[in-house]
Amino acid sequence: MLLCVASVVTLAYLGHLPLLDPDEPVYAETAREMLQFQDFISPRIYGEFWYDKPPMYYWLVAVAFKIWGIGEFAARLPSALLAIGGSVVVYLSGRELFTERAGLLAGLVLTTSLEYFYLGKAAVTDITLTFFLTLALLAYLHNRYDLLFIGAALAVVTKGPIGIIFCAAIIGLHVIVTKNWAVFKSMKILRGTMLFLMIALPWYVLMYQYHGMAFIETFLGFHNVARFLKPEHPSGTLWYYYVPVLIVGFFPWTAFMLQACKAALRQRSADWNRLVFLVIWAVTVFVFFSMAQTKLVSYILPMYPPLALLVGWYFDKAWSExxxxxxxxxxxxxxxxxxxxxxxxxxxxxxxxxxxxxxxxxxxxxxxxxxxxxxxxxxxxxxxxxxxxxxxxxxxxxxxxxxxxxxxAPAYSMKSFVEDFNQHYDGHSQVYIAKFYRPGFMFYSGMPGNELMDDDAVKTLLVKDEAAFFIVKAQTYKNLPAQLQNDIIVLTASEDKALLYRKRQNLM
CATH class of the missing domain: 1.20.1270 (Substrate Binding Domain Of Dnak; Chain:A; Domain 2)
Structure with a gap:
């Protein structure tokens, strides 16, 4: 039953929508360029090295592209399969930790929670990270420590240091709360560390050898440390950002969530140790990302599996009693x-x-x-x-x-806009494109274009005496001085985007 529901939720109409800006085209295009350049170590986008994320999701999408062809379905398939896998892992864990029914309920809760099934149909890294973290942390709960270190290593190859930070913090807090210090001996940490390093370290070593400090400063310095300390988006300053995200994202099971956590902490049976671990797991993820200055809706997804297990346990308990x-x-x-x-x-x-x-x-x-x-x-x-x-x-x-x-979709995808662009493009003029639209434009047109960082850059380029096409926000065009508006032609406008053409004035 769970496999049936999970498959329908995640696989149905998987390639029906175009890739949605700004994130999906980034991951799809980077995987496409891995195949194009036959370089599976150094991710690229627009033909340039790209240090934003480790390569795990790019590898998975590249394999899907090789098998099913380059397109929306293949770009999203790894997320969909791992979303199903995550639901199955939660079911199997819940069955072993609690009861068969509790496991089934937990798997269904995770599968049908709003944010989980949405991200399970998206070509982004969040489901992949969540799957490996879930595998690692549940392995700890089941005393399968080799699997713990393997899962943590794969999480690090998916999204960086956060994979090991969460595992160390959650397990450490659980040991402190339960005073189960002996578990460190059972974990065989030295052996596990060696296993972890064998899996997680090679890509990082190779990237450092190939790119030196540019990789360290960009990947670790900017994309990890700086994003945590400084907001990349205005919403990053809101401490309560994830409260409404969780309420809506875990719908419809939000109604049982607080009751389940409260009942778990009050539980005095043999299940208490396991339940406390699940609560610590969920709270740690929530608090960590609430403290981080850069916030995105998808970041708290790793707290959904423990919440699903708590709700599955609680609903089963209330049903039985x-x-x-x-x-x-x-x-x-x-x-x-x-x-x-x-x-x-x-x-x-x-x-x-x-x-x-x-x-x-x-x-x-x-x-x-x-x-x-x-x-x-x-x-x-x-x-x-x-x-x-x-x-x-x-x-x-x-x-x-x-x-x-x-x-x-037309407002959040470049696919149909690129079709309009192709009807007007002369094949040789420069193309300038707003940063937000560039990944989708590249994926659907195969042209990198020249990036426009802001509206001032548009004004500067428009006064140059050259024939050029511009893809900008519609509001950017409206904000241009009247003189500049008179010198350009609006070839097409769709939703929030406009395609402008600037003719060369001084013809020789």
Whole structure:
């Protein structure tokens, strides 16, 4: 059952949407250039070395491209398969730690939580990191220490030092809380460290040999340390940033989340040690990224597997002990979160005409699901309450990809815009493109273009006497002085993007 639900949620219509800016085209293009240059050590983008991330996801996508061809489906397939794998790992762990039913419930909770299934259909690194961290940390909980070090090493090859930082911090805090110092002896740390280094270190050594301090300063200095200490985005200064992200991202299981954590900490059975570890895991990820100055919605994904296990355990326990009051409390919490989502859908439907019908349908489904949850909660039917949530999210996951996202995809993808560009491009003039659009433009056109850092750069280039094409934000064009607007031709405008052409004035 779990495999069926997980496969439908993640694999259905996987290549239906174009790659969405700005992140998906970056990973897809870098993997494509790995194949183009036959260099699987040094990632590149626009033909230049790229030190943003370690190579794991690029490797996986490159393999998918080789087998299925270059396209949206292959770019997202590694994330989808690892998302399914993560759900299976959570199920197997929950079954061994608690009960068969608790494991199944946990796997379904993870599969159908809003952010997990969305990122499972995206060509980004977050699911890959989450999978390897989950493998490592659950291996610790099951006393399978070789697997712990292997998982941690693969996490480091996926996204850098964060892979080992989380493992060390979470396990260390758990040992302190439980006072189980003897576990360090059982872990055979020296042997495990050697295993970890054999897997994690080679790529870093080779990159240093090839690129020297440029790699160290850019990858470790900027993309890890600087991003933690300084905000890359304005939202990075908001300490509460991840509170609404978690509430909406873990929907519809947010309603059970706090109750599950509270019950876990109060538990006095043999499960307490395991439950505390899961709570520490989730809290550590949340606090770490809340402290970091650079924040993105996807960063807290590694806390979803432990939350899923906690909710699976709690729901199973309440079901077995017939704690009917839990159902009503959860239904009330679900109503609050559902109202927030429905308000968002109504807002989008009223501000974006293309979203009106799909937005209304999605909101109606959430309202109906919430009504059924209340009905079955009052009837004290645990199985039906859980089933309604799973079925509703199964429908929503497919509807999101088939109806909701296609309506707004032109605003967040360069695919259709590149088709318009190809109809106008003369084949030899310079092309200048805003930084945000450049990865998608490169992936779909095969042309790197010249990067425009800001609006001032656009103004400077427009006064030059050369024929050139410009791909900029529509607002950038509107902000240009009237004289410059008169000297250029707007070839096409789509959503928030504009294609401009500047003719050469002084012809010889």
């Amino acid at each position: 017939k704690q009917f009051s839990m159902l009503k409390w959860s239904a009330a919490m679900l109503t609050v979160v559902a109202v927030i989502l429905e308000a968002g859908l109504f807002y989008l439907a009223n501000t974006m005409p293309e979203l009106y019908v799909p937005g209304m349908v999605a909101a109606t489904v959430l309202i109906a699901a919430n009504a059924f949850v209340w009905w079955f909660s009052l009837r004290q039917d645990f199985r039906s309450v859980f089933t309604v949530n799973v079925v509703a999210m199964l429908f929503f996951s497919i509807y999101l990809v088939v109806q909701l996202l296609p309506a707004i």
